[in-house]
Structures are given as structure tokens and as C-alpha cells.
Amino acid sequence: MSEDMTIPMRIQEVRAAIADARERRTHIPNDVPVELIAVTKNHPVAAMQEAIDAGITNIGENRVQEALDKAETLAREVKWHLIGHLQTNKVKHAVRQFDLIHSVDSLRLAREIDKAAEKFGKVQNILVQVNLAREESKFGIDREELDEMLARIDELHCVRLQGFMCIAPNYEDVEECRPLFRAMYELYQQVKECAPRTADIRYLSMGMSNDYAIAVEEGANLVRVGTAIFGARQYNALGV
Template sequence: MSHDIAKAYQDVLAEIAAAKARRTEVPREAEVTLVAVTKNHDVAAMQTAIAAGAVHVGENRVQEAAKKYAEIGAAVKWHIIGHLQTNKVRQAVKFADLIHSVDTLHLAETIDSEAARIGKVQDVLVQVNLAKEDSKSGVYAEDLEDLLFKVDSLPNLRLRGLMCMAPHYEDAELCRPLFKNMYKIYKKIQEFDYQRANINYLSMGMTNDYQIAVEEGANIVRVGTAIFGPRQY
């Protein structure tokens, strides 16, 4: 393996620490969780990252994640970060520690009923489509409050925060206003009067833009290519 996954993982951690040190409007000491995005990378690559310190892994596809979970198990925390289809929910709730991509009440209700079936309270994030991109899932900001309260009312879900994806710009600096805005929304929704939600996660930033996301308040980043190199298709 010519790409040094262990070194790359440590390099990303160092970049996160440097980005935290550059924060101006966000508390610098706040923890940032690095989710190593392992889609299209094999179990051997994952094991290398885990040996280098990876504790959180992110998968877009439930079937791929389930196969890997069968080999790796609960040695790591499993994040479902891709668009989740309702027909994959039953499989996902068996092992997912955090589902990042709840974007409709229908999906939330499906997760709730499947979690109830196995006696689990499933941690979830609500995905926000702040840039209103047609190609991306997520609730629009103006509909967010309504969805948050509906998700919070479901007994087998625990709402933990928000997730967003910025548009892919060649110049990642263009993402900054969106991340700033997302952090403001995150701080605002923390003040709402929930039944059971515990809002403490803001998942934003990927390989292209995670350093700016951290500077602007992300406390979960989802990084694949910078750790594992280009995807193996």
C-alpha cells in the first residue's frame, strides 16, 4: 500500500488541531470528532486507520457498512453519513451509533419504529440543505424548527444535532459563509425547549473543506480521501 494511511490519519488530526487554534468566534477548546469515511475502502485499510487511532468510521451505504461491521464489530463507532433509504433502516439501526442524514419526518418515523422493535434509542442528526442544492438531501433552514420538534417527539430517537454538506467549490474558502451560518443555526437550536434532545453535535466539513469547517465551529468532520487516498472502485 503506497499510501500511508496511518501517517495521513495523524496529519488530519494535526490539521484539525491547527484549525481549532485559528478559531476566532468559536471556543477553541471544544472537542472535534474525526470520522474516518471508509466507503469503497476495504477492511484492511480500515484496520490500518483503527490501529492509527481511528475510533469513528463513516459509511454512506448501509449494506457495505453491515458487511464491514460483521468483521470489525463494535471496536469503533459507526456513523451512517449518506442518504438513508427507508428500506435500509432496519439494517442500519442494528449497528449505527449515529445517523447523520435524517431529512424527513417519514424517515425519522421509520427509524423510530425500527429502533423500538429492537429496544434501542437511536442517536440521530438532522441534515440541513442550507445551500438548497437540488443534488443534495436535507431539510431547508426555514422548515428545520418544525422537523426538529417532530423528531424530538419520537420516543426511540435522540436528536443530537445537525449535519450539513457545503457545495463543492474549487476554492474551499467559499464555504466559509455557509459554515458560519450553520454554526449560528446550531447555537440557536440548542436553546429550544426539547423533551429529550441533547443537541451537541454539528457535523460539517469533508476532505475538501474540513479545516474551514473546524475554524467555524464544526465538532464532527467526515474525512475520507485525505486519510485513505482516492477511493477504490
């Protein structure tokens, strides 16, 4: 990615790479659409506005407070995605701000979201974060605990399960992500076919700037891309 490229040019490049990856799909239909989430952690509001004006409709933030601060001055209509770890003491603020919470990694958190959503008179859309690679450094529920968690989420009234998120290990060879992404797609399909009572399974969120093309090839329909759009994060330069 050239430093001379503008944000709109980078977005166009990412979208072209996504389209190419869809064409390379071998085990799923290549006409399944893929939504691009622009990850704006530590990037200023002006850069976000430029991306939205270039066609971005989905904004991903890692931190609740940063999203709240930016939303006050963004002056654009977008769909907000929480992709970072959510602490229970931030749940009510997250439910107020975000359209889709990707990072639900425990039943306790799902229940707290349910309580907050009920108070707001809202049904909160969520994804369950699965730690399929069993990385101790990452959040997410283990596969062995997932079925029980899904059954309990199905009993809640103010959350709607819409799918899953996973984060691949930071492999030196990005191709090593492929088996994990394929296994995650298989899991997504299994749950989708079971059709839990209260769920609306439609999203598989996987793939970031370094591995999103492989994720798309293996079935992702939400990709979370920051650096490939905005460049390196601009710490202490939020512009909020």
C-alpha cells in the same frame, strides 16, 4: 498528500490540521474538541483496520449494506456513523448497525427510525441533515421546514436528536464554504440554547477532505474525512 504516506501518517497529518484549525477559531472557544470520522466507502477492511489501529474510533459509511458486510470481518470495536442518504427500506438494518445516523432529512424518515428503534429496544441517536445551500443535487431539509420537523421529532420516543449535518457545495474556491459553515453553526447554537425536551444537542457534522479545516474553524465538532486518510477510493476492491 503524498502517495508515499501511510494511513497512520495521513491520520496524523489530518489531526494536526484539525488542531491548527481549532487554534484559528475566532468566534467560538478553541478548546471545543473535534472528533474525526474516517469515511471508508469503497475502501477495504484491511485499510479500515490499519486506521483503527492508528487511533481511529469513528467509522463513517455511506451505504448500509457495505457497513453490514464490513462489520462481519472488521474485528475491531468502533463507533459506526451513517453519513449517506438513508432509504426507508433500509431503516431497520441501519438502526441495527449504526450508533449515529447523520442523514435524517425528513420527518417521515425520523418516524421510520423511531419505529425500528422501538422494535430493537433502542434509542437511536440521529442528526438532521440541513440543506442550507438549497442544492437540488443534495439531500437535506430546507431551513424553512426545520422548526416544524424538530418539533415533531421532539414527540418521538425512540430517537434522540443530537445535532445537525450539512454538506457544503463543491466550490472551486473552498473559502466560499465559510459563510455556509458559519450560518450552520449559528443554527446549531440556536437549537442548542432552546434545548428541545428529548434532544441532546452536541454534534455539528460538517467538513470533508477538501474543506474540513474551514469547517472546524467555523464550529464543526464532527468532520468526515475519507480521501485525505485513505487516498482515492478503491472501487471493486472492498476486501469484504
